Amino acid sequence: MTRLALLLRQRIRRDRLQVPLWIVGTALMALAGYAGVSQSYATLADRQNLLAAALANPVILLFRGLPSGTSEGAFLAFLILPWLAFLAALMSTFLAVRHTRGDEEAGRAELVWATPAGRRLPTVATVVHGLLANVTLAALTSLALLASGLAPAGSLLMGAAAGSCGVAFLGIALLFAQLLRTSRGANAASVWVLVAAFLVSGIGNAAGTPNDDLSGITSAWPAWLSPFGWAEQTRPYDTDTAWPVLLGLVLGLLGCAAALALQAVRDVDAGFVAERRGRTSARPALSSAHALVWRLTSGAIAGWAVGGVLTGLLATTLADVVDRIAGENPAVTEILEKIGGASGGLDEVVVTVFFTLLGILAACCAVQTVVRARQEEARGTAELVLATPTGRVRWLGDHLLVAAAAVVIVVGAAVAAGWLGVWSRGGTGELYRIVAVAGAGQAVAAMVFAVLTALVFVLLPRASIAVAWALVMLAALLGMFGPLFGLPEWSANLSPFAVTPVVDGDAVDLRGGWWLLLVLGVGAAAALVLMRRRELTTGG
Numbered sequence: 001m002t003r004l005a006l007l008l009r010q011r012i013r014r015d016r017l018q019v020p021l022w023i024v025g026t027a028l029m030a031l032a033g034y035a036g037v038s039q040s041y042a043t044l045a046d047r048q049n050l051l052a053a054a055l056a057n058p059v060i061l062l063f064r065g066l067p068s069g070t071s072e073g074a075f076l077a078f079l080i081l082p083w084l085a086f087l088a089a090l091m092s093t094f095l096a097v098r099h100t101r102g103d104e105e106a107g108r109a110e111l112v113w114a115t116p117a118g119r120r121l122p123t124v125a126t127v128v129h130g131l132l133a134n135v136t137l138a139a140l141t142s143l144a145l146l147a148s149g150l151a152p153a154g155s156l157l158m159g160a161a162a163g164s165c166g167v168a169f170l171g172i173a174l175l176f177a178q179l180l181r182t183s184r185g186a187n188a189a190s191v192w193v194l195v196a197a198f199l200v201s202g203i204g205n206a207a208g209t210p211n212d213d214l215s216g217i218t219s220a221w222p223a224w225l226s227p228f229g230w231a232e233q234t235r236p237y238d239t240d241t242a243w244p245v246l247l248g249l250v251l252g253l254l255g256c257a258a259a260l261a262l263q264a265v266r267d268v269d270a271g272f273v274a275e276r277r278g279r280t281s282a283r284p285a286l287s288s289a290h291a292l293v294w295r296l297t298s299g300a301i302a303g304w305a306v307g308g309v310l311t312g313l314l315a316t317t318l319a320d321v322v323d324r325i326a327g328e329n330p331a332v333t334e335i336l337e338k339i340g341g342a343s344g345g346l347d348e349v350v351v352t353v354f355f356t357l358l359g360i361l362a363a364c365c366a367v368q369t370v371v372r373a374r375q376e377e378a379r380g381t382a383e384l385v386l387a388t389p390t391g392r393v394r395w396l397g398d399h400l401l402v403a404a405a406a407v408v409i410v411v412g413a414a415v416a417a418g419w420l421g422v423w424s425r426g427g428t429g430e431l432y433r434i435v436a437v438a439g440a441g442q443a444v445a446a447m448v449f450a451v452l453t454a455l456v457f458v459l460l461p462r463a464s465i466a467v468a469w470a471l472v473m474l475a476a477l478l479g480m481f482g483p484l485f486g487l488p489e490w491s492a493n494l495s496p497f498a499v500t501p502v503v504d505g506d507a508v509d510l511r512g513g514w515w516l517l518l519v520l521g522v523g524a525a526a527a528l529v530l531m532r533r534r535e536l537t538t539g540g
Helices: 003-014 018-040 044-056 058-062 072-098 101-106 108-113 120-147 152-179 183-206 221-225 227-232 244-263 289-317 319-328 331-340 346-379 381-386 392-425 429-459 461-481 513-531
Strands: 502-504 507-509
Touching: 003 120, 018 072, 018 120, 018 152, 018 461, 044 072, 058 183, 072 101, 072 120, 072 152, 072 183, 072 227, 101 108, 101 183, 101 346, 108 120, 120 152, 120 244, 152 183, 152 227, 152 244, 183 221, 183 227, 183 289, 221 227, 227 244, 289 346, 289 392, 289 429, 346 381, 346 392, 346 429, 346 461, 346 502, 381 392, 392 429, 392 513, 429 461, 429 502, 429 513
Parallel strands: none
Antiparallel strands: 502 507
């Protein structure tokens, strides 16, 4: 067996859980998406109404795809193609950094480089691994669409578009893994570029020109600056334009080539972007274990808080626009009520929908904070902390405490921004209360994922990162897309984001609030108790 084959086999074996979860989850999303469209938007009039609403409200185009017709296939591409590409991009980003900068940071890469494999071949193996993962994702997604009875050309193109976006971000992440000295920095930079590219594509669609029958749109030039925009310009089930797929592939391969070139001229464990110099001695505030956790995660928390501010502002400043559109098209109200689960006025429904997205952001922040414990354990740095009087229970408790504080910061920033939006509109006091209740409920839902991550970390340490993110992804899909896809109500209610309290007239409908609090308390206690007897598990 050749050296490349051995390295590739090692990567596939190491990712035997993470990568299949991303691939199967993406294919299932495509399959569920068609089922939802065929049930919830079975008639041409239903699809025309929603497309007309999207073209009238540019904000909807920020979170959906490119309208390209009213057929079932084209409508499905409008609803989920950007999200299929988003999942492929996230999979590729984490895969690229994990097997390059992550291995180098843990000391494993240097051991491999000392063998006849050399420095270049392991990165080549990572490139091949990433390409195979995206080809598999594209193939399974296309098969899921073909199994639904959709046209073969559009099905193959939709899977290829998602896979090409994944390849593009494989190259981008490999490049950041060479530029930045830590895996945390490389992951953060790659994800921020990913989110920016997603928004740029949405802005290009929002600024586009609708066609005469309001069934499609010609994107503005910003859409062509983003891999997500290239994927959408394929217009599956409409024009079936294949050549934009090549743009994503070319960008990805150029990024991979640049990463290989940079790796050949840098030192081991070095980066091209200089790190900020640290202090000679630590501040008194860093004398405790939980202060160390805060120091290691504060930068990421600040980034999630910025996302919370934007979400809060959108939740309360767009209500007038949505109200006007809903007056012209009642289907918009029905769609928003399906997602948000609220049955009050349109203002409340819009706030609930946006704060569901906020809950997902806060949960991601909480999970990222808790899985930091696993990263420190795998690298061996947790042993340095646990060699002090700090016990392992307190150490895990500190991560949970900081995660809870992070959720409060992200949600608090969104609530404050939402209140500012209400004030700028001259809104009523009732809307202030709706924002506060929605924020409090989503904060509890987000903390549930911090607790679940801690439990997985205690019980399945080596799989904790993959399983924790998979739980968030599954809950987000059920909570945000389950109602639109026509899934049973009980399946959507499995998502903590979908059962948070809402305002019901003068009272507050707690819905699943008590259950969330129960899971929160029992889960945290169980994780801390079980941590007393768990041994450290180093290594990836």
